Amino acid sequence: MSELPNLAPSKPSEPPNPSAKAMLNKEKRVILNPMAPMTFLLRNAGKTIPLALVIVMAVMLIAGIIALIDSIPLSIKTIYSYSKVSLGLSPRGDPSETPKLLSIIKKEAPVPIDRVLVCRASGSQVRSIVGEWPFLVLGLSQPDITYFLDRQAVTHLEGHYPSPGKPEILVSKPVATNLHLHIGSPLLGPDKEYSYSPLVVKVVGIADTNKWLMVDSIEYQRLYYYPPADFAMVFAKNPVDEEKLDTWATKRFLGSNAQVFTYDDIEKQTEDMFKTLFLLLDLVIGMLTLVITLMMGLLINIYQSQRLVEFGLLQAVGYTKKKLVLRSLFENVLIVALGWVLGLLASYILLVILDALLMAPQAYALNVIDTKALEYTIPVPITVLFTACFTVFWRFRNFDPVAVVERRLV
């Protein structure tokens, strides 16, 4: 060996310059299993992170769009959620029918009834995510207001109940937030087309609950509103029986002189209303997924091409095609899973920010953990993974390691 040139470096003493110092720091590098999929991903973060980022962006985009669109029906359902705990029953045409309807309810209801509130209703509006939305002002007697607020889980009341016959109204916190109301703010009035009242009606109470409520006195409504029809709000003794009561009433009064209002019905109508929108959305998301998949396919193809020498060398020294394909696929699974999870996390953060800045100040409903949005993102990792598998199998189909070691492929 003495006459042979020394290929080894001279032993380092003091690092001569900063780059040499940096190099010496690398002497402490952790030894990783060279064939573990994570090794490639960790040591090639510059290549793997952009791939994962494409998926992150796609997932974030899809989840964000779906959650925001989904907030429209959700907002509407939330606005009417007060009707979840009661059944509404109104006579059609003839106001004198109401006592008959109450009698039927009392005699034939399939579940024990806790209370039937006789009330009046007039119209107002709230702001929804899709613009102005109609909302009921319920006219109730003083004892019924107490019962109604109790069933709507009101925990605290700022101000007082609307006095009988006076132009006063009680609203819940979400309504106050939505319409920027305070105690003393006018809500209804003669100059308001869709929140009409002959007198200016001011807010006298704000109820602390997550339900949307507008309540004034039944005496005020009887004095100033037309038509002079009372309707009934029926409360089951046990709130879990409400659905059974709704189903029964819908069948019982079908074709009769009464109109039934149930939360289920509102929910169904809302879903029907947005069916076409979601169908179009399916199409857009489908196209988006296709574009992302094609883009990812091309990226993965480039990514695999850059690794031909690696695959050739490993196959030449004895790694089976199967092991290399599995390793490559596992790497892709890790990238796609990482991208998907980070995408969901990013969309969650985005939605939380949107909720705080845009939705909550208007009391709009936004589900930041929307399962529908999650479902819509699932095709992205699946199709990308499918494309990755196809690309990997295609690449390895007729791969000849000798072509690499003979430098015919590189």
Next chain:
Amino acid sequence: MPVLLAASKATLKYLDHDGEVFACKDIELEIDEGEFLGILGPSGSGKSSLLYILSGLKTPTSGAVSVDSDNLSDLSDEKRSQLRLSSFGFVFQQPYLLGYLSALENVLISDRSGPEEAINLLDRLEMKEKMHRLPHELSGGERQRVCVARALQGKPRVIFADEPTASLDHKNGLAVVELLNENRGNGALVMVTHDPSMLKKADRIVKIEDGQLV
């Protein structure tokens, strides 16, 4: 010495624009355990092709290559790969290393033994100081030393070296051959080269011309 590797009428032919071309023709060759066999031939003589069929990287179109009397052609692709990984070491013309792995991790690719032996080998090849460096931080000669360590790791039964000095100057080339020969232990060394001076320590030299041993 018992015969480790044998080629019997091994032929490798392929089709190109001019018709059938014989890369190797009717090769009859036996390699003993621990033997240093030099395969000498000019460029295009078929010496690399011979190395590929002896090592199972290519399957002869006719004839047979056997290891311990087992015909390589009878083995599945997976079994042949396993044999290469467990029993053969390779040094190629170019010092192929995986760019994202350190010198030490590149040696560990051979998967025949643990890091202790790899560090020992790198120490013997005077590369211990740089074992944590990435390939781009090493010179050409240093990279080829790492390739030699990878081929020697786990004491393979045969080391196949395909012009291992091709990318090096003469002195560095000789040093690499010396390192291979000194550190191969009981393993056989089959080295292909066009340079006879690289085979001074070979136990036996066979010459190949136009795909045939002469």
